[in-house]
Amino acid sequence: MAGASPPVSGYTGPGPVTGLLGGALLLALALLTLAAPLIESLLSGAYGIDADTVDLFARNAGPSAAHWLGTDELGRDLLLRLLYAGRISLLVGVAGACLASVLGTLIGIGAGYAGGALDALLMRLTDAMIALPLLPLLIVLAAVDLEKVGLPPGLVRSDAASLYRIILIVGLFGWTTVARLVRATTLQVRSHEYVRAAHALGVSPLRIALVHILPNVLSPLIIATTLSVGNMIMLESVLSYLGLGIQPPIPSWGNMLGSAQETMQTRPALALYPGLLIFVTVLAVNFLGDTLNARLDPRKAP
Numbered sequence: 001m002a003g004a005s006p007p008v009s010g011y012t013g014p015g016p017v018t019g020l021l022g023g024a025l026l027l028a029l030a031l032l033t034l035a036a037p038l039i040e041s042l043l044s045g046a047y048g049i050d051a052d053t054v055d056l057f058a059r060n061a062g063p064s065a066a067h068w069l070g071t072d073e074l075g076r077d078l079l080l081r082l083l084y085a086g087r088i089s090l091l092v093g094v095a096g097a098c099l100a101s102v103l104g105t106l107i108g109i110g111a112g113y114a115g116g117a118l119d120a121l122l123m124r125l126t127d128a129m130i131a132l133p134l135l136p137l138l139i140v141l142a143a144v145d146l147e148k149v150g151l152p153p154g155l156v157r158s159d160a161a162s163l164y165r166i167i168l169i170v171g172l173f174g175w176t177t178v179a180r181l182v183r184a185t186t187l188q189v190r191s192h193e194y195v196r197a198a199h200a201l202g203v204s205p206l207r208i209a210l211v212h213i214l215p216n217v218l219s220p221l222i223i224a225t226t227l228s229v230g231n232m233i234m235l236e237s238v239l240s241y242l243g244l245g246i247q248p249p250i251p252s253w254g255n256m257l258g259s260a261q262e263t264m265q266t267r268p269a270l271a272l273y274p275g276l277l278i279f280v281t282v283l284a285v286n287f288l289g290d291t292l293n294a295r296l297d298p299r300k301a302p
Contacts, residue, residue: 104178
């Protein structure tokens with residue numbers, strides 16, 4: 001046809017191979033970290049070592065039959081430390097993303113379905129949260145003495161206290177993207193005839209939200225949650241690197257990076273391995289999230 005524009009070719013989003021690669025990398029990392037106790041028992045039976053054994057005579061040693069990746073600055077097995085640290089970093093990423101998704105879903109559905117003054121209030125709260133300088137705020141919150149805010153001393157001094165605090169902090173300040181996506185979808189769904197019919201029949205708002213609206217927001221919710229896992233891992237790594245995140249003796253990739261600062265010149269592998277694992281994990285999460293976005297977003301359907 002004369003005068004017709006030629007078809008425009010270009011990038012149409014990540015293909016399924018990219019998503020499969022990201023999913024496979026995440027699955028491999030998860031399986032390796034879950035197998036940490038098994039690998040530790042094998043090494044313990046063969047060489048009498050574990051993840052917490054300190055051997056000052058074997059400090060910063062290179063790879064060997066007993067220590068496949070060498071040892072750290074205290075003579076502990078580096079491979080086992082990386083696997084157990086991966087458990088913590090992945091736990092923070094997944095738990096923090098799930099917490100943020102729950103908060104974002106509640107706020108997004110509440111704002112989108114109720115509308116009016118509540119919508120304006122919740123969206124201004126969301127805008128205020130987005131405007132806050134996130135990293136300095138997280139640093140301040142991570143440095144707060146928990147005993148001074150009234151928490152039991154036994155809980156504050158437990159090894160897991162820093163883990164719970166980091167999950168709570170990153171979750172409480174990572175819900176804004178989810179809230180905006182869920183609100184936008186809720187605004188579309190609430191105008192559908194079946195939602196209006198349910199409202200006219202006297203169905204309670206809670207039931208309408210759970211039965212009619214929530215299933216329709218699952219696609220953007222899954223996408224946002226998947227993508228936020230990488231952000232949570234990065235935030236935990238930064239805080240732990242600064243000494244304000246996960247506290248020893250619990251290992252994480254972030255605090256392993258922080259501990260490797262003093263040996264960067266003599267034993268760069270201590271920083272290379274955790275840094276590489278953080279990079280690969282975040283990259284895999286983004287691959288998977290981008291592919292899900294391309295496949296589940298109805299606006300991008302062919």
